[in-house]
Structures are given as structure tokens and as C-alpha cells.
Amino acid sequence: MTWHSFFSLSTMESRHLLAAYAVVLVIQIGYLWRIVSQWRHTKAPRN
Amino acid sequence: MKPFLQYSSHVLNHLHKDLRLEWRSRDAINGMLFFALLVVVVFGLAFDPTAYPTTTRQISGGILWVALLFASITALNQSWTREQRNQVLEAQRMAPSPASALFLGKAISNMLFVLVVEAVLAPVFIIFFNLHTLGNIWLLALILPLGTWALVVNGTFFAALGLRARNRELLLPLLLLPVSLPALLAMVQATTGVLTGELDSIQIGTWIKQLTAYDIIFTTICILFFETVLNAE
């Protein structure tokens, strides 16, 4: 496979492959983002 | 021997108390009966049971258990509220009898109520859906109690779990349904197998064994952990 064929939206297979990988990235990075933003919102402990 | 007798007498005391309280108002049983009946009627309206006997037989098992499940949930939710009035629950916590005896007494009383509802509902069901069982109907006398116990034992436990929660009534089905799914699968498959006669006795036997194993495992867990939940803070 090449970058070109990975991002091609012509066949159902390639669309679904791209969608699957995108979903994984979105969910994982989204969760990491949530942890980071909640970290910033929590006050640092005094000690 | 003596500790066992003592424990049983505690359980029987709790059971007796719950039965007596219920008998005075008969709230739970009436509510459950009516609710289950309504569910059956809704399904009866949704499709025509008499016109499609084969389909009816195939889905009646599921419908029966859905009706019983929702009926039990309505009763289970309020089975603990009578302990909350007049700070009865605090008194129970302080009493020297083991907490699990309270749990068992209540679970058995809930079981009896649901069995009464089933005894009334089953003939109604057969009439409304024009059911002719193709399999061995006496197996239902085994499947129904086992399945009901699976729902009631976990339901009583989770109803106690949610006693001080926000949205208590909502929490019970949210917790009960996921955990009960294997038991629901077994009881629905076994019931449908008996109604349609499609499963042979070995397969139904396996479902019944799974249901029994589920009952034993979760009864044990509930008894072991009830004390923890009662004294959760």
C-alpha cells in the first residue's frame, strides 16, 4: 500500500480502512486530551 | 448446627416481617401484577399472536421474561424504601444479627412475591397468546423459579446498593441488566426451547445447569458482600 492508496476514497474497503484507523486515533487522542485538560483544571496539591 | 439454626431463624424473622408488611398493603404484588399484565397487552397489540402461532411460540419466552423483569424492577426498587422510613435501616445495622440474614430474608420475600405474580401471569399469558407448548411443560416449573431467583437475588442486592444514590430508581436497571444478561440469555433460551420444542432435553438441560450455576455463584457473592454495602461509608 502507499500513502496515495491509503487516502483514496474510491472503494468501500479503503474508506472503511481509513475510517477505522481514524476512529482509533480520534478516541485515543481525545481521551488523552480530556485527561490533560482535567489535569490543568485541578489545583496542584500544596506540598 | 446451632449457628446454622440461629442464622436460619434470623432469616425467617426478616422474611416473616417482610411478608407481613406486604400482606397489609399488598402494594408490591398489585403493582407488579398490573405492570406485567400491561406489558403482555402491549406486546399482544404489537403483533397478532393468534395469526402466527410459530412466531408467537418463538418470541413468547422473551416476552414473558421481559414482562417479569420490568415488573420485578418496579417492586425491587421500593422493597428497601420501607427500611428507610423511621430509620429502620440504622437499627438493622446496629442489630447483632448478620447483615446477610437481612438480605436473604428480603430476597426470599421478593422471590415469593414475583412467584405469585408468575403463577397468576402464566395462565393469562397462555390465554392471550394462545400458546400450545410443544415441549415438556413441566420443565417450566424448574426454569421459572431458577430464572426468577437470578433476577431477584441480584436485584435485591443492587436495590440496596443504590439506597442513598441520586436517581436511585434509575440506577437499579442500569446495574441489574448488564450483570444479569447471562442469566437472561439462559432463561429465555430455555423457556423458548420448551415452548417451541425445538431444543432437545440435553440442550435445555445445559441451559438449566448454567442458570443454576449462575444462581449459586451470585447468591454467594451477594451474601458475602452485603455487609460491606450496608456499611458502605
Place this chain on the structure above:
Amino acid sequence: MEQRTPTLRSVAWLWFAIAVAVLVIGFRQAIFLAPTDAAQGDIFRVFYYHVPIAMLSLLFPYVNFIASLVYLFWRSRDPLKALTADAMALASAEVTIIYTTICLVTGSIWGRAAWGIWWAWDERITSVFLLWLLYVSYLMLRRFSSTGQTQTLAAVLSVFAAVDVPIVYMSIRWWRTQHPAPVFFGGPDSGMAPAMLPAFFWNLAGWAIWGIFILIFRFALERRRQLAEQDAALQAIEASLEIPR
């Protein structure tokens, strides 16, 4: 604590960098280097994300179970240790849900393209779905229960979930089988073509390292919150003691 923090931070960043690096290598292996599957074509490459994540999603529930048991053990003996265990239980429950969600969604996307169906009620899919439901109910219990009780009730529910998972698996196994036969530990005709193994192992390693990273990060966040809460409570007490007579 002051000396530990900078070291911990460096380790955390390093671990994160390793995770990303391994995942990038895994991506390259899966998309560019692994051979195209003879039967399914390129859609098969979803396998390299779906299967490692599915395998890992069965690991985190056990972390939750053990942490819950540890919590129940320390609850009356050493409350501070118990609090740490509870933080780990919560973190691992969330990570379980993340991994299980990914497993279900990617499986569904793959299934539609490869076999024409978005969903099937077979043994594997249904068991994973029930695992997901159990842990969502765990999080709902944590949200709805009154404070003070939350941790204990959640720990008890975790025991129910842990016992339920194998039961679910066994009961559904006996009921349905449509999922492709197990690739590993399956019967004859299982196992992967050797050319596909590097992509699989790089991704397995990558998602495992990533999983550990977000687990520990979420755990640290929960600890930070718990400590902030304790601080706030302490400040309130100190303030009440300073009331002039």
C-alpha cells in the same frame, strides 16, 4: 516528593515518546510493509489495530478487579492506601471502556466492509459488548452514588463484573459462533502468515505501552484530584480553627 516529581515527569515524557515511536513504526508496518491479504485485500489491515486493542481490552478489567479487592482490603485498615487503590480502579475502568469501544467500533467498520454486516450476535462480539456495558454501569454507579459511599459500592460492583465476564463468555460461547475462528490458540488453519507478524507485534507493543501510559496518567490525575480534595478539606478545618474567640 519535591525531588521525585521532576524525575517522574521525565520518565513520563520518555514513556510517552516511546509509545508514540512504537506506534508510528507499527503504523508503517501495518500499512506499508505488511503484505496485502489474499482473501480480503487491504481492508484486512484493520486487523493490526483491532486485534491488539481487543486483546489489551481484556487485560484492564483485571487491573480494575485487583485494585477493587485491594481497596476493600485496605478500606478499614489504612484509608490512604485504600484511596490509592480506588484511584487505580477508576483509571483502569475508564481505560477498559476506551479500549473496548475501539474494539467494537473498528470491528463493526471492518465487518461491514469485509462481510457486509455492521453487527452480529456471535460469541465474541456479544461478550465484548457485555463487558462494555458492565463497565459503563460501573461508571454510572460512581457518578450516581452519594459521596462517601462511592468507592465501596463501586468496588463491590467490580467484583460482580469480574465474576460475570467469564460467565458471559462461556454462556454465549455455547450459544453462537459466527466470528472468524480464533487466529491464535485456534484449531488447525489458524495462526498468521509470518510476513504479517512484525506488523502485529509492533502494534501490540505500541498499544500496550500507550495503554500503560494513559492508565498511569489517568491514575495520577485521580490522585491529584483526591489530594486537592483533601487539601480543601484541611483548609476548611484550619479556617474554622482560626475563628477568633
